Amino acid sequence: xxxxxxKIAVFGSAFNPPSLGHLSVIxxxxxxxxxxxxxxxxxxxxxxxxxxxxxxxxxxxxVDDISLxxxxxxxxxxxxxDGSHPVTTYQLLSSIQESNLDADITFVVGPxxxxxxxxxxxxxxxxSKWSVLACPETVGxxxxxxxxxxxxxxxxxxxxxxxVRNYLIEKKFYYRIESG
Numbered sequence: 001x002x003x004x005x006x007k008i009a010v011f012g013s014a015f016n017p018p019s020l021g022h023l024s025v026i027x028x029x030x031x032x033x034x035x036x037x038x039x040x041x042x043x044x045x046x047x048x049x050x051x052x053x054x055x056x057x058x059x060x061x062x063v064d065d066i067s068l069x070x071x072x073x074x075x076x077x078x079x080x081x082d083g084s085h086p087v088t089t090y091q092l093l094s095s096i097q098e099s100n101l102d103a104d105i106t107f108v109v110g111p112x113x114x115x116x117x118x119x120x121x122x123x124x125x126x127x128s129k130w131s132v133l134a135c136p137e138t139v140g141x142x143x144x145x146x147x148x149x150x151x152x153x154x155x156x157x158x159x160x161x162x163x164v165r166n167y168l169i170e171k172k173f174y175y176r177i178e179s180g
Contacts, residue, residue, distance in 0.1 A: 003102075007031075009133070010074075010096060011108040012038040012089065016049040016143050017168060018062040019160050024139035025110065026071055032106070035070050036096070037063065041077040042086040044121075050173060052078065058164050065161035088121040093130050106131040150174035 009032040013022065018037075029035045039055045049055060059073045077087045080095055089107060097105055107130055109117060114134040117123055126132065146159045151174055156165050168174065 006033040006100065006103045007106070008033065008096065008100060008103045009035045009106050009108050010038060010093060011035060012040055012092060013110075014043060014047060014049050014143065015039045015055050015059050015062075016047075017055070017058045017146055017160060017164055017173075019141045019143050019146055020139050020158075021137040021141040021143075022062075023066055023161075024137045024141075025108065025135045026066065026068065028135060028138070029108065030068065030070065032070060034072065035068070036072060036074040036076075038074045038077060038092065040086065041081045044086045044088070054171070054173070058167055061163035061167055062161055065163045090120075090122040090126055093126065097130075104131070106133050108133050108135050110134075110136060147174045 009029045011022075011026065011029070015022065015037065022037075026035060026037070037059050039052065039059055040049075041052045043049060050058075056073065056075055063071055063073055074096070076095055077092065080087045080091050093105055093107060097103065107126065109132060113120075117132070120126065141159050146156050146168070148154075149156045149159065150168060153175075156168070160168075
């Protein structure tokens with residue numbers, strides 16, 4: 001009897017914050033044994049994001065809301081991060097592979113990252129060691145829309161999950177600060 005290697009999808013993103021666009025990608029990854037949502041601890045191209053701990057909490061709430069059994073958060077970038085350089089995809093996948101020696105790992109990218117994949121550190125080595133799956137959103141909702149709606153005082157119920165919305169509102173993230 002042959003033992004099947006577990007299939008792990010790694011979906012890295014800023015998750016700043018998680019959106020229903022992210023969900024439209026994740027929901028199509030149900031053929032994997034495990035889907036790891038990996039918030040980036042520092043953005044490779046310097047994009048400003050909420051603190052890592054807050055984005056991790058948002059992803060935890062998102063995972064709870066979506067109730068897909070094979071989906072979980074991974075905060076592995078916090079263990080890899082040296083404090084000076086963003087964690088590369090190569091470092092991330094190597095670390096996950098070390099913890100899951102027999103696993104078949106697939107790195108999932110959205111269309112924006114797919115078209116820029118050649119700019120990733122050690123991109124050739126990534127594609128030679130692991131599978132890369134371009135998986136565009138089927139729902140055109142971006143984190144940018146959530147942030148902008150909060151700045152503009154507009155609802156976000158149709159853009160993310162309930163627990164994510166509640167946390168963003170509770171913490172007053174992205175709200176415009178009125179000067180008095």
